[in-house]
Amino acid sequence: MSKLSIKQWAEEDRPREKLLLKGVSALSDSELVAILIGSGNAEESAVELGKRILLKTGNDLNVLGKMGVSDLTSQFKGIGPAKAITLIAALELGRRRKSTEATERKKIGSSRDGYDHFYPILADLNHEETWALLTDRSNKVLTTMQVSRGGISGTVVDIRLILREALNHYASGIILGHNHPSGNCRPSPQDTQITKKLKEAAQWMDITLLDHIIVCGDIYFSYADEGII
Secondary structure: OOOOOHHHOOHHHOHHHHHHHHOHHHOOHHHHHHHHHOOOOOOOOHHHHHHHHHHHOOOOHHHHHOOOHHHHHHHOOOOOHHHHHHHHHHHHHHHHHHHHHHOOOOEOOOHHHHHHHHHHHHOOOOOOEEEEEEEOOOOEEEEEEEEEEOOOOOOOOOHHHHHHHHHHOOOOEEEEEEEOOOOOOOOOHHHHHHHHHHHHHHHOOOOEEEEEEEEEOOEEEEOOOOOOO
16 A cells, blocks of 8 residues: 655644744644655655654654664655755754853943943944844844944934834834034934834834934933933
8 A cells, every 4th residue: 555645644743834823833843844845655655654753762852863874874764865854953052042042131221221231232333223123022132233324424224124124023122322423422403303203103103212312422312311202
C-alpha cells in the first residue's frame, strides 16, 4: 500500500497551510520539523519522519539540538546534509533567541532615562538627526531607529515611517529624540508642530507619544517635563 504524500492530505492538515490558516502555535513539534526538512523518504512523509526523529530524541528538543550533521544523516533515512544543516541552524536560532530574551531590556522611567539613551547617539553631532525610541506597555525599549538626518538647522521627519515601524514592533509607546547642534535647547515651531502631529496620529493606533527630547550636549529639553505633550 502506497503512503499518502502531504500534497494529498486535507489542506488544513498540511503543515505549511496549517501555519497560514491557524498560526504557528497550532503546529506540533513534528510538523515544524516537517516544514524544515521539506520532504520525507520513500516510506515516510515529512511529518512521519519528523515524528520519528523526535521519538528518537525522547521528544526533547534540547537533545535534538545537540545532534550533529553526521548523527542526523546516519540515523534517519531521507535526511541528507542539507536537511541536517537546516535543522541544526533552526535549533541554534531558537537557542540564541532564548539567550537574547533572557537579557533584561532597558526601561525608560523618566525623561532623564530617555536623554541618557539618546545622548551617545546625538550629543556630539554637528548636524541634526531625529531618532525614535519604541517601547512596550512596560516602557521597556523594543528598538531605536533613525528617522531622519538633516543639516545644521533642521531635518524633515516622516511621521508615517515612525508609525509603520511602531506597528511592526507592536509598540505601545514612542519617544522622539533629536539634537540641536547650536546648543540652544529651545524648541522651534517646527519641533512643536511635529510633536503635535505625531501625538495625534499615534493616538488613532492606540500608541502613546511619551516624550520628545531635544538633546543639546550636556543639557536637554523634555516636552513631557514641560507639560506640553
